[in-house]
Amino acid sequence: MELFERTASELSSMLRNKECSSVEITESVYNRIEKVEDKVNSYITLCKDSAIEKAKEVDNAIAEGKDLSALAGIPIAVKDNISTKGIKTTCASKMLENYIPPFNATVVDKINAADMVITGKVNMDEFAMGSSTENSYFKKTRNPHDTDRVPGGSSGGSAAAVAAGEAIVSLGSDTGGSIRQPSSYCGVIGLKPTYSSVSRYGLVAFASSLDQIGPIGRSVEDVAMLYSAICGGDKMDATSKMREYPDFKANLSSDVSGLKIGIPAEYYGEGIDDSVKTAVMNAVRELEKNGAIVKDISLPSTEYAIKAYYIISSAEASSNLARFDGVKYGFRAKDYTTLVDMYEKTRSEGFGDEVKRRIMLGTFVLSSGYYDAYYKKAKLLQQKIKQEFNDTFNDVDVIITPTAPAKAFEIGENSDNPLKMYAADVCTVPVNIAGLPGLNVPCGSDNGMPIGLQIIGKEFSEQKLFNTAYAYEKTMGNLCKIPSLD
């Protein structure tokens, strides 16, 4: 077994037992990148020199017997909308093609403090808007399990890199499913944390009230460890919560006896493939065999969640993306006459079509005369969806649903049809709307393509999500197999 195939927790103990060095792990990952990157296209920017340098530092510190974090020396890929000081952060947009942040996002400071090795910045849908990573200005990332298919999105690079062995773990961001849906398509484990549990400082804003950064990995332990490393309140993000977080890995338990699992009928209806329903319910039965109690529940407002989501997220996006005007940083059009002409040309040439559509939808729903009919109604609906989830959690501990309605679709299949593309997020957006945590766990396959289930819990119940997934992982064995890509 090569080092890049191992999990972060395995590598962590190997480092401590001096069975390998961080430089060897990092080189193994870069060799893998060299071998498969032209097939997968996960990365926008690679930073091999700084990665090897960091790995050497970690090896020296281990040799000196220093007390390092469990994640020290482990290679991690970072989504390209998370600011990295001195390393390009493009958001996969022409608008930020040459933008080099003068500061680190708080999560990047945290993974640096944990002595992780940043391998590079990974591809995404432009400004995190999309479900296939086809909206990247630079390249199309391919699904490692079938390179004719999309990896999902918007964190397609983050999920594909981990699935292909081009990184051990990664960071993505999730506004409507952007960690969970690509994790489902690529067969890896990905967490969208409770809103406010991870600092958004330095995450280029799409929809500030919904965005969360989260971890992706190939084992429950790895995702729990990385979540522990990045969560916590931050004075630089006024929406982040100052509270105590447990050591999620140390508290992992595979005991699910008595755990009450809710199965909401609305997530298993029309539009969800039979292969997906079967795989998810088979996994639920495994948990039931381990002592969990399965209950049918109902979340009646689910069908409206996608409407509320596109209104709220686009409204916020239209405001957040107003900053891209060609004045202080980023792209500026060449030929212009007046200031307004410069704004318009810069934005028209710098943004791709999907970003333009979202900005225009947001502008429309907030424009004079339409606010009550759209934005206010959507916010009321959000309140109702939250309430339904909260009421449900009086009766059950976790909810299990499909993560995506079907396996990954083919590249180009939905490119000309925004509505078909939006439907890929139907199972994940309600969780963002309600601010809850959601975890994707691989639970089977359809003709070789991974299928994922989503575990949803109440606010700050990540430990319960991890434990449920851990119980399933213990029963089934390794859930994330790296395809050979030969």
Added chain:
Amino acid sequence: MDIDIKYIAKLSRISINPEDEAKFEKNMQEIVDMVNGMPEISDELILDKNNAMTLREDVAETGKFTREELMKNAPEVQAGCLLVPKTVE
């Protein structure tokens, strides 16, 4: 609901090529039709006091960045200032 795509584009400070107008209009019309049809909810929006933001003291912090560092990404700089087209005649 008919969308006046030119007006919305103008508000968004985006100009759309005449040859793309029909495509954007069709896309936007479909998206707006999709988000329509939300149920009437008579409730009031309630502010969740448990989720109030934690604001920090309004104290200026200096020394984190130099002026040069912050101007490095600017498209056009002259004499240490950001350069834009004339805004006042």
